[in-house]
Structures are given as C-alpha cells and as structure tokens.
Amino acid sequence: xxxxxxxxxxxxxxxxxxxxxxxxxxxxxLPYGYDALEPFIGKTTLxxxxxxxxxxxxxxxxxxxxxxxxxxxxxxxxxIMTAVSSGVELHTENVGLFxxxxxxxxxxxxxxxxxxxxxxxxxxLLADKxxxxxxxxxxxxxxxxxxxxxxxxxxxxxxxFDKKSQKLVVTKTTGAGNPLTDGITPMLTIDVWEHAxxxxxxxxxxxxxxxxxxxxxxxxxxxxxxxxxxxxxTGETEEL
Numbered sequence: 001x002x003x004x005x006x007x008x009x010x011x012x013x014x015x016x017x018x019x020x021x022x023x024x025x026x027x028x029x030l031p032y033g034y035d036a037l038e039p040f041i042g043k044t045t046l047x048x049x050x051x052x053x054x055x056x057x058x059x060x061x062x063x064x065x066x067x068x069x070x071x072x073x074x075x076x077x078x079x080i081m082t083a084v085s086s087g088v089e090l091h092t093e094n095v096g097l098f099x100x101x102x103x104x105x106x107x108x109x110x111x112x113x114x115x116x117x118x119x120x121x122x123x124x125l126l127a128d129k130x131x132x133x134x135x136x137x138x139x140x141x142x143x144x145x146x147x148x149x150x151x152x153x154x155x156x157x158x159x160x161f162d163k164k165s166q167k168l169v170v171t172k173t174t175g176a177g178n179p180l181t182d183g184i185t186p187m188l189t190i191d192v193w194e195h196a197x198x199x200x201x202x203x204x205x206x207x208x209x210x211x212x213x214x215x216x217x218x219x220x221x222x223x224x225x226x227x228x229x230x231x232x233x234t235g236e237t238e239e240l
Contacts, residue, residue, distance in 0.1 A: 024066075025077065025101075027058045028108050036116040040211040045199045053195055054107040061100035068097060077105045078180060085181035102176040106156060106189065110196075113188040115218040122219040126187075126226045133168045140170070141213060144190075147172040148209045154193040159222065160184035161229040168226075185229040188222040 030050055035043040065073055065080075072080055072094070084098040121137050122130060134140040140159070147170050148157035155174040162169050162184050171179050179186055190212050197208035 024062045025058050025104060027055050028111075030111050032116055037114060037216060040200075040215045041114075041197075042200050045197070048199070049195060050107075050111075054104065057100045057103040057107065061097065061104055064097040064100060068094065072097070077101045081105070081178055081181055099176040102178045106176065106178060106191070109186060110156075110189050110191045112221050113190065113218055114212070114216040115221070118218050119213065119215045120219065122223060124223055126219065126223040129168055129226065140168075143170040145209055145213070148190050148192050149206060151192050156189050156191055156193075158184075158189045159187040161187060161226060163229065185225065187225045187229075188217065188219075190217075 027050075030046065034046045034050075037046065061077075072083065075083065080101045081098060084094045121127065127137070130137055130140050134143065144157055144159055151157060151172045151174060153174065155172060155177065157172045158170070158179050160169050160171055160179045161167075164183060168187070169184060171182075171184060173179065190209065192205060192209075197205065201208040201211075
C-alpha cells in the first residue's frame with residue numbers, strides 16, 4: 001500500500017468521491033483527453049488550465065508543505081484545508097498553503113464535474129433530492145447559475161450537501177475557497193476563474209456557464225458524491 005494513502009476515517013469525513021493523500025501531492029491526470037470537451041472548452045484551454053495553472057498549484061503546495069509545519073506534512077489536502085481554516089496552525093505562511101492546496105483539490109473536482117457528452121438532467125436519488133430541496137430542477141439551475149454569475153472576480157460555484165441540515169445547498173466561494181471548510185460536502189463545481197473560460201468565451205461568462213450545464217456537467221459524478229455523502233460513516237467512497 002502507498003504509504004501516503006489517506007486513512008479511511010479521513011475519507012469518510014469528507015463524504016466525497018474525490019479523495020487525496022498526504023504530501024507530496026501529484027498532478028492528477030484528466031479523466032478525458034484534452035480535446036474531449038470541444039467545442040465547448042477548447043484543447044488549448046484545457047492544456048493551459050491543467051498543465052500550467054493546476055500543475056503550479058500542486059508544485060507550490062508541495063514546496064510550502066515541505067518548508068512548513070511538521071504537523072501538516074502527513075495530512076491530506078482535505079485535512080490541511082480544514083486545519084488551516086479553523087485556526088489550527090494558522091500562520092501567514094499557511095494561508096498560502098491553504099490557497100494552493102485548495103486550488104489543487106478544487107481543480108481535480110472540477111475536472112470530474114464535467115464529461116464529454118454531459119449535460120442534461122440528473123436522475124435517480126440525486127434528482128429526487130433536488131426536487132425535494134429546491135422544488136424543481138429549473139429552480140436549482142436558477143440558483144447555481146446565479147451563484148456562478150454573481151461571484152465577483154475569481155471563484156467557484158458549488159452544489160453541496162449540508163450534513164447538518166441534510167439538504168442540498170448552492171454556495172459560492174471566492175478565490176481558493178472550498179465549502180468543505182463550512183461543513184458542506186461538494187457534489188459538483190464550476191470554475192469561474194477567468195482562466196477557465198477566457199480563451200473560449202472572452203468576457204462572456206454567461207455563455208460559458210450555459211455551455212457547462214447544457215453540454216458538459218457530469219450528473220453521474222454528482223450523484224456518486226451524493227450517495228457517498230449520505231452513506232453511513234462506515235461507507236466507502238470512490239477513489240479518483
């Protein structure tokens with residue numbers, strides 16, 4: 001077994017099918033080819049976004065964790081985000097660590113939130129829960145598209161599951177923010193940093209958001225996260 005593998009208790013705590021391990025972190029491969037999302041997201045965008053932006057976050061996170069507190073070196077990305085955001089080991093240098101670790105995690109989650117031939121509507125248990133918590137799929141879409149469009153500057157819009165209220169929620173985060181730090185388990189996300197869409201859509205964020213949900217969103221991934229989040233604490237999660 002890989003000595004850097006995350007312990008099961010930490011996997012369960014996130015309730016997500018994206019699971020990371022302790023440092024040194026690696027740049028994960030995309031779950032599809034660089035041209036697989038065309039024409040909605042171009043090959044050049046994915047190459048730049050993955051091999052430059054995402055790769056830089058991973059490399060910087062490894063550099064910062066190597067020179068930082070020993071208490072953080074054996075933690076997963078999820079555990080580092082929670083520890084730093086809650087004030088444990090919260091020092092100036094660890095703000096940078098949080099940002100790069102969170103951006104590494106967020107990007108991996110974003111890649112899986114899309115798939116070639118995606119779009120459409122969710123099915124199964126997730127569809128039923130959306131109907132119960134939002135009233136309809138269209139109302140959910142109204143909320144999450146609004147979150148994506150009203151995020152000022154760079155950030156993320158999320159569909160998440162609040163384990164405390166047992167409800168699906170829409171939230172948005174700025175910069176490197178992640179809803180895990182607020183006790184919300186992500187189901188899917190859309191990246192609204194300009195580098196995610198500018199080469200293809202320039203300033204037309206609305207067109208990018210429309211294409212994401214109409215043509216790319218991976219509802220199967222979201223449902224797997226929902227099932228993991230609502231499973232018993234002894235349940236297992238999918239490893240990506």
